[in-house]
Amino acid sequence: QVQLAESGGGLVQAGGSLRLSCAVSGGTFRRIAMGWFRQASEKEREFVAAINWSGGGTSYTDSVKGRFTISRDNAKNTVYLQMNSLKPDDTAVYYCAARVDYGLDSNSREYDYWGQGTQVTVSS
Numbered sequence: 001q002v003q004l005a006e007s008g009g010g011l012v013q014a015g016g017s018l019r020l021s022c023a024v025s026g027g028t029f030r031r032i033a034m035g036w037f038r039q040a041s042e043k044e045r046e047f048v049a050a051i052n053w054s055g056g057g058t059s060y061t062d063s064v065k066g067r068f069t070i071s072r073d074n075a076k077n078t079v080y081l082q083m084n085s086l087k088p089d090d091t092a093v094y095y096c097a098a099r100v101d102y103g104l105d106s107n108s109r110e111y112d113y114w115g116q117g118t119q120v121t122v123s124s
Helices: none
Strands: 003-007 010-013 018-025 032-039 046-051 058-060 068-073 078-083 092-100 118-123
Touching: 003 092, 018 032, 018 092, 018 118, 032 068, 032 078, 046 068, 046 078, 058 068, 078 092
Parallel strands: 010 118
Antiparallel strands: 003 018, 018 078, 032 046, 032 092, 046 058, 068 078, 092 118
């Protein structure tokens, strides 16, 4: 059973930065593709970024390209989301997700395990 635990959320002013972390336990991390999703109030969950098992392949939604960077440290079983130039529209609960034995994907239905979420609030 894979377990995910996010951290690093908080309140930041527009233009600021945050780094989210997601610690993974209970699985073979090298076989797991990881994704970040977010859900704003009264909106559907949406894809933010994903990374394959090696870290050599990444994908981003258009609205965060050039501002967010996803990375992973397989020695620490951890995936990160560095968020720069934050905007109020980035305010949401951010979730990390794990997809076992397959590559990265932007479809939330393809992911097997989810964290509990961490709140990111960007003030104007």
